[in-house]
Amino acid sequence: MPRFLLISPSPPWDADFAGLIEADGTAVTRVPPTAIATVAAFAPPGVEVVLQDETLEPIDFDAAADFIGITANVSQLARAKWIAAGFRAKGRTVIVGGPHITLDPGAFEGLCDVAVTGEFEGVAEAFYTDMLNGALKPLYAGGRPDLTTSPIPAWDLYDNDRALIGIAQTSRGCPFECNFCDVIQYVGRAQRHKTNDQVIAEVQKLYDVGYNRIFLADDNFTVYRKRAASLLEALAAWNGRDGRGYVTFHTQVSIDIAADDRMLALCAEAGLTNLFIGVETVNEESLKESLKRQNVAVDMRARIANIVSHGLEPVAGLMVGFDADSRRIFEQQYDFAMQLPVGTFKVSSLSAPVGTPLYEDMLRAGRVVADEDRTQYQAGDQITNIHPAQMTREELYVGTRWLISRLYHPDGFWTRLQAMAARLAPSPLPARSHPHDPPGRARSKRLFMEMMGSMRRRDSGVARVLEQTADLMRARPDIRDTLADILHTWLLNFHGQIAKGGYHPAWAELDSPPFDDPAFADQQAPAPMPRPVRVDSIQPLRA
Structure with a gap:
C-alpha cells in the first residue's frame, strides 16, 4: 500500500496567524490546513x-513515505521550495500543488516530479488511480471545478486539539478585482458555492472533533445576498439547536454588508460574529488605484458602527505603500483607525504577488526588487517586494511597524473597545443554548490563559486593560461574551505581533514613525520564526 505524506509548509513569518507553544515544545497552531485535509479526503482504499x-512538527526527511505531497500558497513558497529540495535530494517522488504553482509553475522547476495546478477536485480520481498504478503523470491540471464534488476534509487524520479554530470552506472566488489580490487569479471572479447541506455537514464534523470556533473560508461571504441569506438561515437552524452548544463563526466580507440590516441580523442569528473587512486605507486615491471600488466614497465610520450595533465584531485590514501614499500615510491611517469601533487591525505593506495585475505593472515599470525569493514572496514580514513610489522600502517597513505598534498599544485598544461597547447589541446565542465547550479545547484554553497571564505580568498596560475590561463586563453582562471575544482576538494577535517582532514597544509611544531618528534605526526584518512561540517567551515591554 503506497504511503502518501501530505505536508502544509509553515509561513516563515506571519504574526496574524502565529500559534502558541507549550514549555515542552508542543505547538498549537491558529488554523488547521484545509488543503491537505481535502486532498486526503479523496484518497481511495489502498492509499495510506x-x-x-509544519507549524506543529518539524520536517523529517527520513519519514517513511512513498510519495511526498506539498501544497503551498505565496506565503508558504520559501518553505515549500526548501522542503521539496530536501525530499528530492533523498530520492523521493515529490508532488507539488496549490495556488502558487498554479500562478507560477516555474517556481518549482527541478524541485518536483509531479505538478498539480488548479483545484484538486477535477483531477483527484485520475491522480489517485495513476498513483495506485505507479504511473503518475508530470502534470495534472485541475481547473475550477464544481464545488458540490468536494468532500468533507479528512479531519480525523489531523490532531485537532492542536488548532485554535476550525475551518470550513463555503465557496471559492470573488467578483471584485483588487489589483493586489492573487486569490481571484487562482480561483477566479465567478464565485462557486458548496450547498447548504455540504456546509452544515462540514461544520457538524468540526463540532464533533472538538472545535467551538469555526472560520467559514470564503473570499467574500455575503457578496451574493440570496445565497448568503439561505446559508445563514441554515446555520442559524443548526447552531445551538437540538441539544448542541453554540459555536461562533468567523468569515470575510466586504464593507457593503453594512448597508444591509437584514443581512447583519442574519449573521447575528447564525452566530457569524467575527467579520474580517478589508478597509485598506483612508486614501481614496489609493482605493481607486488598486481598483478597490467597493470602498470608494463610503462613510467607513458609520458603516462599521452599524455592524457593531448588530452585535458583530469587525476586524479590519489596513494596507500602506500604495503609489498615492506619502510618508504621512501612516499617521493618517492611525488617526482614521482610532475613529473606528474596531478592536483588532491587521496591518500590511502593499506587495505584488506573482500572477496579479499589480505584479505585471510593477515588473513592466522595473519596480520589482532584484531578489528571487523576495520577488515572489508576499510581504508577511512587512518588507515589500516592490519599490514604493513616494518612499523607500525601508521607510515603508518602519512606517508599517510603527502603525502596528501604535494600534496594538493597550491604551489604543481600550479606547476603541469602549467605543464598541457603547454600540454593541447583545448576541442572541446565549438565550438559545450554552457555549460548546468540548474536552478537545482544554489544551488551547490552558495555553491561552497562560499567554494572557504572561502578558499581564510583563506589561502593565495589558494588566490595566484586563482589569478595565473585567469591570466593563460586570457593568454590561448583556454583552459580556462578545467583549470577551473581542479581548481574546486582540490578545492573540497582539501576542503574535510581539513574538514575531512586529510590535516595537518604544515606537508604540511615538506620535510619528521614527524615519530619521538614529536611536530608532532598527530597520531590518524580524528573523524568520517558522513555528509558534512559547507563551512565556515574551520579554517585558515596560515597567
Whole structure:
C-alpha cells in the first residue's frame, strides 16, 4: 500500500496567524490546513495518507513515505521550495500543488516530479488511480471545478486539539478585482458555492472533533445576498439547536454588508460574529488605484458602527505603500483607525504577488526588487517586494511597524473597545443554548490563559486593560461574551505581533514613525520564526 505524506509548509513569518507553544515544545497552531485535509479526503482504499502541518512538527526527511505531497500558497513558497529540495535530494517522488504553482509553475522547476495546478477536485480520481498504478503523470491540471464534488476534509487524520479554530470552506472566488489580490487569479471572479447541506455537514464534523470556533473560508461571504441569506438561515437552524452548544463563526466580507440590516441580523442569528473587512486605507486615491471600488466614497465610520450595533465584531485590514501614499500615510491611517469601533487591525505593506495585475505593472515599470525569493514572496514580514513610489522600502517597513505598534498599544485598544461597547447589541446565542465547550479545547484554553497571564505580568498596560475590561463586563453582562471575544482576538494577535517582532514597544509611544531618528534605526526584518512561540517567551515591554 503506497504511503502518501501530505505536508502544509509553515509561513516563515506571519504574526496574524502565529500559534502558541507549550514549555515542552508542543505547538498549537491558529488554523488547521484545509488543503491537505481535502486532498486526503479523496484518497481511495489502498492509499495510506498521513498529514503533516509544519507549524506543529518539524520536517523529517527520513519519514517513511512513498510519495511526498506539498501544497503551498505565496506565503508558504520559501518553505515549500526548501522542503521539496530536501525530499528530492533523498530520492523521493515529490508532488507539488496549490495556488502558487498554479500562478507560477516555474517556481518549482527541478524541485518536483509531479505538478498539480488548479483545484484538486477535477483531477483527484485520475491522480489517485495513476498513483495506485505507479504511473503518475508530470502534470495534472485541475481547473475550477464544481464545488458540490468536494468532500468533507479528512479531519480525523489531523490532531485537532492542536488548532485554535476550525475551518470550513463555503465557496471559492470573488467578483471584485483588487489589483493586489492573487486569490481571484487562482480561483477566479465567478464565485462557486458548496450547498447548504455540504456546509452544515462540514461544520457538524468540526463540532464533533472538538472545535467551538469555526472560520467559514470564503473570499467574500455575503457578496451574493440570496445565497448568503439561505446559508445563514441554515446555520442559524443548526447552531445551538437540538441539544448542541453554540459555536461562533468567523468569515470575510466586504464593507457593503453594512448597508444591509437584514443581512447583519442574519449573521447575528447564525452566530457569524467575527467579520474580517478589508478597509485598506483612508486614501481614496489609493482605493481607486488598486481598483478597490467597493470602498470608494463610503462613510467607513458609520458603516462599521452599524455592524457593531448588530452585535458583530469587525476586524479590519489596513494596507500602506500604495503609489498615492506619502510618508504621512501612516499617521493618517492611525488617526482614521482610532475613529473606528474596531478592536483588532491587521496591518500590511502593499506587495505584488506573482500572477496579479499589480505584479505585471510593477515588473513592466522595473519596480520589482532584484531578489528571487523576495520577488515572489508576499510581504508577511512587512518588507515589500516592490519599490514604493513616494518612499523607500525601508521607510515603508518602519512606517508599517510603527502603525502596528501604535494600534496594538493597550491604551489604543481600550479606547476603541469602549467605543464598541457603547454600540454593541447583545448576541442572541446565549438565550438559545450554552457555549460548546468540548474536552478537545482544554489544551488551547490552558495555553491561552497562560499567554494572557504572561502578558499581564510583563506589561502593565495589558494588566490595566484586563482589569478595565473585567469591570466593563460586570457593568454590561448583556454583552459580556462578545467583549470577551473581542479581548481574546486582540490578545492573540497582539501576542503574535510581539513574538514575531512586529510590535516595537518604544515606537508604540511615538506620535510619528521614527524615519530619521538614529536611536530608532532598527530597520531590518524580524528573523524568520517558522513555528509558534512559547507563551512565556515574551520579554517585558515596560515597567
